[in-house]
Amino acid sequence: xxxxxxARFSRSLGTFRLDVDLVMDREIGVLFGxxxxxxxxxxxALAGLTRIAKGTIALNGRKLTALPSGQRRIGxxxxxLALFPHLSALENVAYGLKGKRRGERARHxxxxxxxxxxxxxxxxxxxxxxxxxxxxxxxxxxxxxxLLLDEPFSALDxxxxxxxxxxxxxLHRETGTxxxxxxxxIEDVCALGDRxxxxxxxxxxxxxxxxxxxxxxxxxxxxxxxxxxxxxxxxVRDFQGGIELFWEKGRLLLPPSTEERGPVRxxxxxxxxxxxxxxxxxxxxxxxxxLTGTVVxxxxxxxxxxxxxxxxxMTWQTEHPxxxxxxxxxxxxETVRFAVRPRSISLLAPTGPDRGGRCR
Amino acid sequence: xxxxxxxSLKVLAVNIPLLLILGTTLGxxxxxxxxxxxELLHLIVLLPVVLPPSVLGLYLLMVMGRVxxxxxxGLLFSFPAAALAPLLPALPIMVQAARSGFASVDSxxxxxxxxxxxxxxxxxxxxxxxxxxxxxxxGLALSSARALGDFGVTxxxxxxxxxxxxTLPLYIYSRVESLDFALAHLAALLLTSVGLxxxxxxxxxEGTGHGxxx
Numbered sequence: 376x377x378x379x380x381x382a383r384f385s386r387s388l389g390t391f392r393l394d395v396d397l398v399m400d401r402e403i404g405v406l407f408g409x410x411x412x413x414x415x416x417x418x419x420a421l422a423g424l425t426r427i428a429k430g431t432i433a434l435n436g437r438k439l440t441a442l443p444s445g446q447r448r449i450g451x452x453x454x455x456l457a458l459f460p461h462l463s464a465l466e467n468v469a470y471g472l473k474g475k476r477r478g479e480r481a482r483h484x485x486x487x488x489x490x491x492x493x494x495x496x497x498x499x500x501x502x503x504x505x506x507x508x509x510x511x512x513x514x515x516x517x518x519x520x521x522l523l524l525d526e527p528f529s530a531l532d533x534x535x536x537x538x539x540x541x542x543x544x545x546l547h548r549e550t551g552t553x554x555x556x557x558x559x560x561i562e563d564v565c566a567l568g569d570r571x572x573x574x575x576x577x578x579x580x581x582x583x584x585x586x587x588x589x590x591x592x593x594x595x596x597x598x599x600x601x602x603x604x605x606x607x608x609x610x611v612r613d614f615q616g617g618i619e620l621f622w623e624k625g626r627l628l629l630p631p632s633t634e635e636r637g638p639v640r641x642x643x644x645x646x647x648x649x650x651x652x653x654x655x656x657x658x659x660x661x662x663x664x665x666l667t668g669t670v671v672x673x674x675x676x677x678x679x680x681x682x683x684x685x686x687x688x689m690t691w692q693t694e695h696p697x698x699x700x701x702x703x704x705x706x707x708x709e710t711v712r713f714a715v716r717p718r719s720i721s722l723l724a725p726t727g728p729d730r731g732g733r734c735r
Numbered sequence: 736x737x738x739x740x741x742x743s744l745k746v747l748a749v750n751i752p753l754l755l756i757l758g759t760t761l762g763x764x765x766x767x768x769x770x771x772x773x774e775l776l777h778l779i780v781l782l783p784v785v786l787p788p789s790v791l792g793l794y795l796l797m798v799m800g801r802v803x804x805x806x807x808x809g810l811l812f813s814f815p816a817a818a819l820a821p822l823l824p825a826l827p828i829m830v831q832a833a834r835s836g837f838a839s840v841d842s843x844x845x846x847x848x849x850x851x852x853x854x855x856x857x858x859x860x861x862x863x864x865x866x867x868x869x870x871x872x873x874g875l876a877l878s879s880a881r882a883l884g885d886f887g888v889t890x891x892x893x894x895x896x897x898x899x900x901x902t903l904p905l906y907i908y909s910r911v912e913s914l915d916f917a918l919a920h921l922a923a924l925l926l927t928s929v930g931l932x933x934x935x936x937x938x939x940x941e942g943t944g945h946g947x948x949x
Contacts (some may be wrong), residue, residue: 471850
């Protein structure tokens with residue numbers, strides 16, 4: 376049987392080239408990679424909002440390449456949600472519906488998202504979480520063949536993110552609508568996805584079922600392909616009243632709420648590793664995990680600077696705004712201190728043979 | 736004065752729909768589409784703002800009097816000329832307002848409408864137009880007031896013929912020439928009130944409701 380979504384296309388935007396090869400079934404796919412990797416562009420091309428130079432997109436047996444956006448049967452939730460400010464919640468949800476029963480069907484969706492009391496409210500009168508639900512309902516109401524989400528939860532705090540992720544997963548179970556979700560946050564990958572697509576510099580560099588995130592060689596290869604963030608393998612154990620992540624050549628303190636014990640894989644996003652000034656007091660939150668390393672490489676990428684540091688037997692990738700450390704001379708071979716906030720360490724732990732990876 | 740008032744109202748009746756249609760279309764094109772010659776089009780549309788009305792009138796006189804087909808229509812110094820003359824100086828005001836209005840509509844909203852099944856016309860009708868509406872109304876109020884008050888261009892191509900092409904501003908000029916200040920004042924008061932009313936409307940449009948103007 377042909378896969379549900381099969382997309383092979385390329386397009387050029389100035390010097391940036393998008394080269395996508397994506398095959399997916401009726402599952403939840405997560406498109407994962409650093410900002411600027413072309414994830415949002417990929418979604419826009421799938422939805423027909425930007426033209427592709429060459430290639431094909433097929434969804435549920437239909438060729439989409441020549442179809443305008445509106446005929447592709449693709450639901451899209453935008454990063455800023457893009458709710459229509461002049462329409463009520465009900466009118467927003469009914470927007471993509473046709474026929475006499477559109478009001479009824481829109482109400483059904485509002486009810487399903489627990490918003491039935493709020494149908495007359497305009498988007499500005501809704502809370503962040505309610506707006507997310509309206510956006511989801513609006514995208515799902517026309518019963519699309521796939522739902523694309525462009526980091527829709529990135530602006531929300533953690534508890535709300537968690538509850539919306541749960542809701543999204545439940546919607547996927549109930550409607551069977553496959554989902555392609557774009558994120559640069561590893562916890563979204565583990566909490567939501569069935570399949571992870573790694574993306575870097577405009578290219579889908581690899582893919583992996585999320586439950587194989589635990590297998591060493593597969594993950595290492597995929598991770599190397601996007602060349603982003605710091606991935607380390609170690610063991611979580613109790614130590615002197617605290618909990619630490621321990622590996623052969625080092626240790627990091629974890630938050631007291633950590634439940635995992637035993638072997639884990641941990642991911643630290645590059646913007647979460649802070650380089651420290653030598654003579655300025657350190658934020659107490661950072662003081663727990665201060666390491667000393669040497670600068671391996673400094674690369675300027677647009678307005679950000681990426682510094683690779685060698686410490687504790689591995690390479691740590693950090694990222695900061697270009698001007699942030701102008702007064703520090705971050706030349707190769709220099710020794711610097713850096714800190715890792717305990718809460719910013721994402722653990723990917725195996726929780727049993729069937730359930731696959733999980734994140735905190 | 737009644738006939739001048741009637742002619743002015745008829746001029747407005749011709750100009751309001753033209754301003755709305757032409758101004759909205761040009762404003763939308765300039766804000767939402769990229770095409771070769773866009774900058775040039777923008778410059779040409781804005782040109783009447785900086786040109787003296789007599790220069791504009793002279794150009795129009797040349798075009799309408801010398802271009803064969805237009806010449807044969809015999810528009811000069813008739814009501815059609817009086818009706819079309821104010822369009823040129825008033826249109827830039829409407830286009831600028833419409834352009835700002837459409838530029839203020841987040842293109843992501845239009846994309847969202849596209850993914851929900853809308854074609855380009857539906858996107859315009861359901862999203863861009865309603866969201867830019869306040870700008871369009873404000874632009875229409877200001878540009879109509881400008882059209883109503885046109886003097887120079889009308890004089891150049893339509894003349895000052897009582898009962899045919901004499902609008903209120905020209906009427907005031909004629910009254911002053913014959914030292915009949917009472918009627919000149921009355922007509923001036925009328926035009927001032929219309930101007931004030933349109934400014935008030937614009938302030939209201941800027942003051943309340945949704946949209947980035949608020």
